[in-house]
Amino acid sequence: MWKDMDEECLDAYIGVLLLAGVYRSCNEATDSLWDASTGRNIFRATMSLQTFRMISRILRFDNRDTRARSDKLAPIRDVWEKWVQLLPLMFNPGPEVTVDERLLPFRGKCPFRQYIPSKPGKYGIKIWAACDAKNSYAWNLQIYTGKAASGIPEKNQGKRVVLDMTTGLQGHNITCDNFFTSFELGQELLRRKLTMVGTVKKNKPELPAEILQVKDRAPLSSKFAFTDTTTVVSYCPKKRRNVILMSTLHKDAAVSSGSDKKPQIILDYNKNKGGVDNLDKLTATYTCQRMTRRWPMVVFYNMLDVSASAELTYHSVHIISNTKSIFAGDLLSQPCLNTNQTSHSWNPIQAT
Template sequence: MPSKPAKYGIKIWVACDAQSSYAWKMQVHTGKLTSGGPEENQGMRVVLDVTDGLRGHNVTCDNFFISYELRQQLLKKKITMVRTVRKNKPELPPALLATRGREAFSSKFAFTPTTTLVSYFPKRNKNVVLLSTLHKTAEISDREYRKPAIILDYYHNKRGVDNLDKVIGTYSCRRMTWGGKRRQYQFCSPKKDC
């Protein structure tokens, strides 16, 4: 992944605690399926796999994990979701995507019975769209940037994975070698002296 600090490695899907960065479940991404074709609804499968066994929690994820069916499956398990949304999705209301005439730090909300969408406009030509099944009201911070509560919760909760990545990068499991020399060990039985 050229855009990431660690360009090479093994991709692992992780569900971890937002406060302690404790890894709840991990799943190694092995690439293509044995059938050879691309996997359908991979994002939904991954989220359902790593949240198996959880109830009454909130999942924070990025815009890779998008699906109406995923939201419904998580709500059945009493799990809410906060995530970013790609702006090219046809189901987004055009009023949330329009930026002409909007002032900086303004927010627009859209509601359904189970979902809240927010469009936050931090600066010119920058529109951030998030979806939440946790939030039901249009709460906005009274601080300088007037960020919606959905965005503040998203930033706060995604720190768990960011911190886990940092810890994994800081602490290595590599071991020093003896420079190619092999040490010989002698094994003795308990009854016999060596």
């Protein structure tokens, strides 16, 4: 006999999912969680296995009859957007923020499923993320739903994503990889009182020719180029190989005293680049996800995973700081550079 599911029943269902994640039971058969001999009493005491499976099968996040057919995210958009709006309210990120992409593994039918061979799951739902670099708190998230209906690829997508993900932040440094980094992005972030550190693709037209040259470069050597607002460094870890980074945070040619002689820009980038990756590791280890063929459920499970991670971060930070929120204002007190410059002319190269 069917009956309406009340709030208490939904809370119980979510609690069971989260508890399964705590037990790291993602790959454990659902039957075994409720088994009298191999399972755990708390699952059977909360709800029956039949009830759990029924809710998992029928749970929906919108009205199919009234959804916008042109909106690929319509089956979960309302719930997703309301949830994302809550994330910045719980925690103010520290001075270092990482922007990167995430991939929720999923091989079922989805109108915007992506293939990213560098990711462990390869196929899945791509999510842009802005996380605190230190504790990987997810401050902002955005699902990528693929190309527009016209089929025309989005121009300057990396720049647009970073600006979207960092809306509302001031006084922070943004770390991102070469998909996002550009001179124009750095200037726009400076106008918003944000700085940037990131790797750069070697085909960027704004890079000076001297930075790209690797012939006759000694291993562990660095070349720097400067404008009034931006620093670029080319570092050669080995012969005929170089890595290029751009920064609006660093203003000199500082190099570490270690044996590898890495520039300070690279050291800071390596320190902060893993904010989103660490969130992926944490949510993958303690995920509450169950087997499903419906992509909205995959998104829902990840919302619970990220929420659990956010709750742990919130409480740990408040306990450490005696219930005081962390506010990132270290960079706000620094004078903002003049960002009206439009020239890409670089000052003489410095080699170390």
